[in-house]
Amino acid sequence: xxxxxxxxxxxxxxxxxxxxxxxxxxxxxxxxxxxxxxxxxxxxxxxxxxxxxxxxxxxxxxxxxxxxxxxxxxxxxxxxxxxxxxxxxxxxxxxxxxxxxxxxxxxxxxxxxxxxxxxxxxxxxxxxxxxxxxxxxxxxxxxxxxxxxxxxxxxxxxxxxxxxxxxxxxxxxxxxxxxxxxxxxxxxxxxxxxxxxxxxxxxxxxxxxxxxxxxxxxxxxxxxxxxxxxxxxxxxxxxxxx
Numbered sequence: 001x002x003x004x005x006x007x008x009x010x011x012x013x014x015x016x017x018x019x020x021x022x023x024x025x026x027x028x029x030x031x032x033x034x035x036x037x038x039x040x041x042x043x044x045x046x047x048x049x050x051x052x053x054x055x056x057x058x059x060x061x062x063x064x065x066x067x068x069x070x071x072x073x074x075x076x077x078x079x080x081x082x083x084x085x086x087x088x089x090x091x092x093x094x095x096x097x098x099x100x101x102x103x104x105x106x107x108x109x110x111x112x113x114x115x116x117x118x119x120x121x122x123x124x125x126x127x128x129x130x131x132x133x134x135x136x137x138x139x140x141x142x143x144x145x146x147x148x149x150x151x152x153x154x155x156x157x158x159x160x161x162x163x164x165x166x167x168x169x170x171x172x173x174x175x176x177x178x179x180x181x182x183x184x185x186x187x188x189x190x191x192x193x194x195x196x197x198x199x200x201x202x203x204x205x206x207x208x209x210x211x212x213x214x215x216x217x218x219x220x221x222x223x224x225x226x227x228x229x230x231x232x233x234x235x236x237x238x239x240x241x242x
Contacts, residue, residue: 009044013052015180015217016042021061021072028074032062102129102198104160106149113146116213116224125224126152128167131198139199140233146224151175168214171223180217186210188231199230206231 020026033041038049053070056062062070108122117125125146132141145167147157155174156163163170168179187209191201199207208229213221 009042010048010052010055011181012219013038013042013044013049014055017052017056018061019217026072028072030072031068032070032072034069098133098135099162100131100133101160101162102131104128105158109146112211112226113144113224116211117146117148117221119148124149126158128157134233137233140230142195142198142228144226146226147171148222151177151222167223177222178216179214179222181215183213183215183221184210185212191228195228199228201230201232208234 017026017032026032032038032053035046035049035053038044038052039046042049053062053064057064057070060073062072064070105126106124107127109117109119109125111121113125113127114121114123119125125148127144127146129144130142131139132143134140145157151171152158155171157167157171165173171177172179188206189209190203191199191205191207195201195207196203196205201207208231210225210227210229212225212227214223214225215221
């Protein structure tokens, strides 16, 4: 099944308004365009615009005033949570002693990575495969990052030596790119024979599989990640506003 990583319409509105606030187009205290104006600009429905504006309010970018529209806050919101604070350290965690780099170098893009990166199956990408082992627990994550050749050029992503900085930090510093958001698809399946051996699990132990596309602000996927988590060694928890 194809994996879509097109930026949702509401997220495009959120990112565009954030960018306009940051560059001064909408200065602190100014009033945002009306819902009707945003509907016409982005060619979306009113519920989509309302959802986008509510996200901006919750994130601390704007204030809503009954009968007076929405205004830009006078102070900047808190910095976004770094990817390394999330559940998948492959995104931007330093490769420490509990991480084994199994392989690194050029490979033909497999179907899953090709779908995430919007490229053809078999196109050459730089793949970095790692195994994360937790003391007293065992292997807890088998991950592969796929980076297009052009983005990997001039970096050490294809070098099997451990990275001294996070993957995203390394690429951002070397290639002057900005990573904005991640699109994730989670599913589950049984392991292959190789995965059973690496993760030290049985043939009936389920794997949580996470396919991530790391995108820029325009929604262009720059990195694909294929992450495998043994179901018996993970408990996923999330907290969100109602």
